[in-house]
Amino acid sequence: MSLHPLIRSAFVLALVTAALPATATRFEVQAGRSNSNGHGTNTAFVEAVFDEHRIGTTRFSWSPDVSLGWIDGRHLANDNGRYTMRDSVALLAAGARFHFGDAGDWYQPLFFSEQLAATNRTTHALSSHYQFVSTLGWQAKHFSVALRHISNGGLHRPNTGETMALVGVAFDI
Template sequence: MSFRSFSRSAIVLTLMAASLPAAAARFEVQAGRSYMDSHGANAAFVEAVFAPRQLGHTRFTWSPDVSLGWIDGRHRAGYDDGRYGVRHAVALAAGGVRLHLGEPGAWYQPLYFSEQVAAIDHTTHALSSHYQFVSTLGWQAKHFSVAIRHISNGGLHRPNTGETMALVGFAFEI
């Protein structure tokens, strides 16, 4: 995927986000450490989560969720000899949904699960195809969040090591 193609994906996600109702939009700036096998790298994300909607007649709510992210490269000699190295930093643009269970005020309602589809600008040993799945399990307070995130192509292309990260975020609402 070229930078131009990645830029198009990022622009499409930005336009989709702009077309969503901006009232009750939550923005999070997240940072943490990402691991491929046992090799760490820094990671950062900017995420926008929009107004929740009831999922049918269930106790679940869902919110549109878009992200722009960055995972730093690594200098690991054992991986640079293959087709998929690890030196390049990876930028990604993702979109999907964030799910919550329960009524506002319930002790477990701040827990969430998010599923997104992402486009990346560089393939690596951990992220070997240009399209990835992003799964996040987290907890959000009014101005703070913590999350465990895994990014992988779901076995659609080998190698499929994936990136697993712990993130801490600061949030604000518009």
């Protein structure tokens, strides 16, 4: 499989990221386990979350959010169709992380993010080169935990998706 969709997406993401202000950038290095159809594998992400912006006069805020991820392949005995689970998948994603509340509120560290991703390979779980990434998590100053689901939203079959639990360390630059 070609890296073409991933390279094209990386170029677009680099242009968008260059236009964002570099102030208050949070970097997270995350690792965990992903599950698809009852089969687990290791996964890792590097994520950058940029400066927070209020949505009008509401208590909601959003931050630009970009990720580079890796989902390891699986070696399954019955894996012999067109879409297998053997290949590892790299993905590049961009979207927004949303919070509710003010800085002192106990629930403000909870977040939801939505991203669009491009992958370098297709698998049984991620059967198209473009995916939706949904994350529900909690972030402290230097720590994060999250549940993430990656899927093409049923746009192409098979579509079992990847669901993962991640733990991360974070630092601000």
